[in-house]
Amino acid sequence: MDLQTLVTLTTGVALLTCVLAVVGVHTYAKGRAQRAALVERLSAAGQIPFTGRRRRFRHLDRRLRGTSLGRKLELRLAATGLDITPGEFFAAMLATVAGLWLVGQATLAPFFGPIAGLLGIWAAVQFLNWQRQKRIERFINQLPELARILANATHAGLALRTAVGMAAEELEAPAGEELAKVANQLAVGATMDDALGEMAERLPSRELVVLVTTLVLSNRAGGQVVSALRNLTETLEERKETRREVRTQLSQVSMTSYAVPVLGVGSLFLMNGVKDGALDRMTGSPVGQAAVIIAFGLYAVGFVLIRRLSRIDV
Incomplete structure (x- = not known):
């Protein structure tokens, strides 16, 4: 292959690359314009909120929206009025569960790690219920x-x-x-x-x-x-x-329903602070683990009963 042929081939490849780059940029710009028009049309129809904020965890959000749990979560978030997608909420909940798991395992005992994680899931659900109820009250x-x-x-x-x-x-x-x-x-x-x-x-x-x-x-x-x-x-x-x-009139009763489980968890920290390693020894046997699970179950039942008895429909 002589020099002239090599120069011609190189020039042709460069021109083809430039043409493909221009076509790619044009297609990308056209796609963004179509997406912006779609978002504006859907937001005008009240289907999605349009805030201009960049959304995170888009792949997770798409996966969640394809499941029944994700669709229920989307409806619940829409009722709360929060500017957050199901993927963002799910990622935040996972981070909270992981953090509480590590904190419970490090400060109390390894047995309390999964329990603290379950409390994180419960706290996330209660947060959504609280936001939804607060918005309903304002409405x-x-x-x-x-x-x-x-x-x-x-x-x-x-x-x-x-x-x-x-x-x-x-x-x-x-x-x-x-x-x-x-x-x-x-x-x-x-x-x-x-x-x-x-x-x-x-x-x-x-x-x-x-x-x-x-x-x-x-x-x-x-x-x-x-x-x-x-x-x-x-x-x-x-x-x-x-x-x-x-x-x-019922504000004191509502505070009591939250104070009861808080006192129970606080007693665990007090017990572990008075005698270091007491919770490790207590949860090291099946009897101690069963006692802890039963105690948490009773606190949960007490919380639910107090909330039920103090609910008055007007």
Whole structure:
């Protein structure tokens, strides 16, 4: 192969490489533009939150979303209003479980490592329940104002769909966010019954069920929605005050339910601090291990019973 042929071949390969690079950059840019358009369209339809934050653990998130557990976790996270994906939450939970496992094994005894890991899983589930309940409580507190806005809007001659969109713009989160999802679903063709029903499933409460039922029946039968909403506003205000009084009266009982297991775990640290290695010797036999498991089970039963007995549905 002479020099001229080698130069021609090298030039051709370089040109081909440049062409492939340009095509690759164009395809990459086009793909990013299509993905951005899809994300914007889905966020406008209320399907996914659009925050612009870079998501981590995308591969784990895709794997989780393909399972029933991942889909349930996604729904639970959507109800809490947290800006976190199932993959990110699952990774954080695994890190917490691993950390508590190591801490329990190092500070107490190797037997307490798995128990501390299970407590980490329980704490993660309780955290989601707490966030969800807190968001529901905030939404319930906004229901009287929501009913008042809807009543004024419908009294002014606006359609119920328009009134929902107006309330979504005027109210703060979480009511504004939930009503924005309802308005977006109505904009893409969903019925009023389905959109309001999904909102009631995300944030279950008796007050919201009553409001949704009133709106659905009024929209379906064409009844006096203004008078119904104004009467409902007064009822929701009264229930709001009643719930506040009940929660204040039961605050001491709620703290007791958390103090009981904390005292039990604290006694283990006290026992190990008084006599170093006492927990190692106690959990070194099957009898001691069974006693520890039974004790933790009794603390769990006590926690559940106190929470059940102190729950009053208003």
